[in-house]
Amino acid sequence: MADWEGVRLHVVTGKGGTGKTTVAAALALALAAEGHQVLLLEVEGRQGIAQLFDSPPLPYEERKIAVAPRGGDVYALAIDPEDALLEYLEIFYKLGRAGRALKKVGAVDFATTIAPGLRDVLLTGKAYEAVGRRRTGRAEYDAVVMDAPPTGRIARFLNVNTEMAGLARVGPIRNQADSIMDLLRSPRTAVHFVTLLEEMPTQETADGVAELRAAGLPVGAIVVNMVRRPPLRPADVAAAGSGRLDRAQVAAGLAAAGLPTDAATVAALVHEATDLAERVALEEQERGTIAALGRPTYELPWLTDGMDLGGLYELAEDLHRQGAA
Amino acid sequence: MTPAGQGRAPVLEVDKILDDPMTKIVVCCGSGGVGKTTTAAALALRAAERGRTVCVLTIDPARRLAQSMGLSELDNTPRPVPDIDGSAGGELLAMMLDMKRTFDEIIVAHSDPERAQQILENPFYQTVSSSLSGTQEYMAMEKLGQLRAQAEAGQAPWDLIVVDTPPSRSALDFLDAPKRMASFLDGRFIRVLLAPARAGGRAYLKVFTAGMGAVTGVLSKVIGTQLLTDAQTFVTAMDTVFGGFRERAERTYTLLQAPGTAFAVVAAPEPDALREAAYFVERLAADAMPLAGLVLNRVHDSAASDLSAEQSLVAADRLAATTSHPMVVGLLRLHAERMQRISRERRLVGRFTAAFPKVRIARARAQASDIHDLDGLRRVAAELAGTPG
Ligand SMILES: Nc1ncnc2c1ncn2[C@@H]1O[C@H](COP(=O)(O)OP(=O)(O)OP(=O)(O)O)[C@@H](O)[C@H]1O
Ligand SMILES: Nc1ncnc2c1ncn2[C@@H]1O[C@H](COP(=O)(O)OP(=O)(O)OP(=O)(O)O)[C@@H](O)[C@H]1O
Ligand SMILES: [Mg+2]
Numbered sequence: 241m242a243d244w245e246g247v248r249l250h251v252v253t254g255k256g257g258t259g260k261t262t263v264a265a266a267l268a269l270a271l272a273a274e275g276h277q278v279l280l281l282e283v284e285g286r287q288g289i290a291q292l293f294d295s296p297p298l299p300y301e302e303r304k305i306a307v308a309p310r311g312g313d314v315y316a317l318a319i320d321p322e323d324a325l326l327e328y329l330e331i332f333y334k335l336g337r338a339g340r341a342l343k344k345v346g347a348v349d350f351a352t353t354i355a356p357g358l359r360d361v362l363l364t365g366k367a368y369e370a371v372g373r374r375r376t377g378r379a380e381y382d383a384v385v386m387d388a389p390p391t392g393r394i395a396r397f398l399n400v401n402t403e404m405a406g407l408a409r410v411g412p413i414r415n416q417a418d419s420i421m422d423l424l425r426s427p428r429t430a431v432h433f434v435t436l437l438e439e440m441p442t443q444e445t446a447d448g449v450a451e452l453r454a455a456g457l458p459v460g461a462i463v464v465n466m467v468r469r470p471p472l473r474p475a476d477v478a479a480a481g482s483g484r485l486d487r488a489q490v491a492a493g494l495a496a497a498g499l500p501t502d503a504a505t506v507a508a509l510v511h512e513a514t515d516l517a518e519r520v521a522l523e524e525q526e527r528g529t530i531a532a533l534g535r536p537t538y539e540l541p542w543l544t545d546g547m548d549l550g551g552l553y554e555l556a557e558d559l560h561r562q563g564a565a
Numbered sequence: 566m567t568p569a570g571q572g573r574a575p576v577l578e579v580d581k582i583l584d585d586p587m588t589k590i591v592v593c594c595g596s597g598g599v600g601k602t603t604t605a606a607a608l609a610l611r612a613a614e615r616g617r618t619v620c621v622l623t624i625d626p627a628r629r630l631a632q633s634m635g636l637s638e639l640d641n642t643p644r645p646v647p648d649i650d651g652s653a654g655g656e657l658l659a660m661m662l663d664m665k666r667t668f669d670e671i672i673v674a675h676s677d678p679e680r681a682q683q684i685l686e687n688p689f690y691q692t693v694s695s696s697l698s699g700t701q702e703y704m705a706m707e708k709l710g711q712l713r714a715q716a717e718a719g720q721a722p723w724d725l726i727v728v729d730t731p732p733s734r735s736a737l738d739f740l741d742a743p744k745r746m747a748s749f750l751d752g753r754f755i756r757v758l759l760a761p762a763r764a765g766g767r768a769y770l771k772v773f774t775a776g777m778g779a780v781t782g783v784l785s786k787v788i789g790t791q792l793l794t795d796a797q798t799f800v801t802a803m804d805t806v807f808g809g810f811r812e813r814a815e816r817t818y819t820l821l822q823a824p825g826t827a828f829a830v831v832a833a834p835e836p837d838a839l840r841e842a843a844y845f846v847e848r849l850a851a852d853a854m855p856l857a858g859l860v861l862n863r864v865h866d867s868a869a870s871d872l873s874a875e876q877s878l879v880a881a882d883r884l885a886a887t888t889s890h891p892m893v894v895g896l897l898r899l900h901a902e903r904m905q906r907i908s909r910e911r912r913l914v915g916r917f918t919a920a921f922p923k924v925r926i927a928r929a930r931a932q933a934s935d936i937h938d939l940d941g942l943r944r945v946a947a948e949l950a951g952t953p954g
């Protein structure tokens with residue numbers, strides 16, 4: 241059984257550039273496998289999903305973007321805060337022309353700029369709406385995956401509805417905020433962290449996990465991305481790390497391969513192995529920090545040929561194999 | 566041994582810039598995670614150990630690096646970095662930017678106490694001061710202006726300021742921040758909110774009357790009268806401060822164009838980082854800002870570069886078939902990976918150099934581990950200066 245049975249909203253965060261968009265997309269594919277319907281949400285207005293799937297910029301509209309392994313669909317939506325606000329006003333207030341007037345005078349821009357909180361209310365609100373949406377008697381989406389803001393902003397982003405409650409004391413915004421918080425604090429939501437085996441992203445992850453826990457928000461998995469498999473056997477890495485690689489043996493191997501066996505070449509190769517050993521040791525340290533967080537952890541390989549659709553399916557399979565979906 | 570991407574690019578002579586007493590400001594910019602903070606700290610340390618009195622303004626340094634520089638708290642005050650080599654007569658002071666506090670200070674400095682209080686307590690101020698996009702960039706610039714003014718007024722000892730820039734996806738964010746801030750403050754809606762409070766506001770408001778009645782009506786309906794009033798109070802209270810903001814931003818911008826400033830554009834030899842670096846270089850040229858050169862950080866090299874990736878892989882496969890030298894098979898595959906990486910980096914840097922043949926380049930190799938102490942910074946700086954120990 242997969243680790244996130246019952247979770248309807250997957251929020252993917254992580255330090256900038258660690259692979260949030262990539263992992264969110266791979267997770268959406270994995271969750272959609274075997275006939276499920278999954279919505280992939282982008283909230284940062286960067287069109288990262290379109291880029292990843294090599295499609296033209298996404299309009300403010302849910303579009304089928306990929307077919308999952310063994311049947312199932314991934315839909316994508318890039319949420320534009322302005323459009324989301326207008327849509328929201330339309331639903332709740334049937335504004336019509338007045339809504340457009342707001343936009344024209346710059347109020348929408350102002351509102352979403354001066355009150356980033358309002359922007360975040362709209363973004364989380366859209367996720368909430370998609371999770372709850374029903375069609376022909378059942379949920380339209382089996383899961384919603386959000387490519388969320390980075391670790392430094394995630395707690396605040398998800399908690400915005402609590403904050404908003406402080407500003408808007410009554411009225412429909414307040415009611416909406418309360419319902420959204422109910423979803424975000426429930427076991428139907430999981431916030432996954434993407435990290436690398438490096439100091440800063442791991443530290444940020446640990447801080448982010450602590451912050452979410454303090455805010456009563458559900459921490460999901462840790463996804464360790466871009467993991468590189470050392471081409472050396474573990475014993476050889478250990479030997480290199482403690483300066484015990486046998487140079488005579490290296491020279492003998494090079495000779496057997498018909499390569500130069502001069503001391504400089506041998507020293508260079510040994511040095512490269514020492515570098516690797518140092519990196520592996522640091523990575524082990526980071527793994528320890530991650531393990532101490534006590535969350536399900538998945539590792540995704542560094543794809544040497546760069547990221548493309550094929551690579552994305554590979555990562556989805558990896559997540560599936562490790563029980564993420 | 567040729568570092569990756571040697572090409573024919575002219576060399577950025579780091580020491581010449583750092584030693585030149587005319588150099589007053591070094592700005593390290595670039596896209597996220599490329600090594601801006603590391604480079605800023607490394608250059609500042611080197612300049613100080615070569616005899617200058619340096620203030621380095623860092624933004625969100627990694628915890629261990631901050632500790633090694635004696636930065637244990639975010640207090641907006643430059644403090645002496647212990648354990649530097651002061652034998653050349655130099656000194657290093659370091660600080661971490663406290664964005665919120667910098668913002669608060671501006672408010673206090675530019676309005677009377679009563680008004681300042683009003684602003685600081687407004688619920689909108691809280692969000693604006695901590696999360697308005699570009700605020701961090703703007704505050705970094707503001708702080709730079711302050712540090713420079715302090716030095717000029719003889720209130721502070723430094724004669725060189727090295728500035729780090731905030732993490733952002735685009736290197737341009739730093740330069741665009743003041744303009745973005747200004748255009749936000751000049752926004753039509755802000756003026757509408759301000760209109761009733763201003764002398765000439767009536768006439769202005771009239772133009773909008775038709776639309777405005779509906780707009781304010783709708784707004785108070787949607788966000789609540791309380792919220793609208795808060796917003797209005799906030800904007801009105803900030804109004805007096807706005808002018809000051811714009812003026813200061815412009816002054817700092819001018820400062821950046823002065824000949825005493827040197828921009829170091831930091832990039833890793835990766836496609837995204839180099840693309841951002843290219844944008845930035847173009848932008849500096851367009852804005853007449855003095856580019857010192859490109860700092861190419863985390864470059865890979867090999868002491869066995871005569872042994873190509875292809876050769877290594879063929880040999881590794883051949884050797885693997887004999888099963889007699891598994892350790893060497895591993896070493897060869899590892900070497901092949903490194904050589905592939907080196908050639909990819911060279912290709913990327915070569916492309917940059919082809920597009921910008923005059924941009925000077927300094928390089929620092931990728932160290933096996935993070936840079937988290939003064940020795941690590943010294944090593945990086947020495948490599949950038951072309952004098953690795
Ligand atoms: N497992 C992987 N192997 C190789 N490359 C990867 C892997 N995961 C991500 N990448 C690449 O790393 C880069 C950053 O990934 P991505 O855009 O998903 O990160 P992000 O966290 O969403 O970044 P941002 O903070 O800018 O939104 C992209 O170029 C992506 O293709
Ligand atoms: N030459 C190098 N060799 C090895 N590690 C390095 C090198 N330069 C920087 N690093 C490490 O890379 C990480 C990122 O560097 P740094 O914090 O300086 O980047 P940055 O551009 O300031 O990032 P951000 O955009 O997040 O502010 C740090 O852990 C740092 O120690
Ligand atoms: Mg992304």
Ligand SMILES: [Mg+2]
Nearest residue numbers: 601602624625
């Ligand atoms: Mg930094």
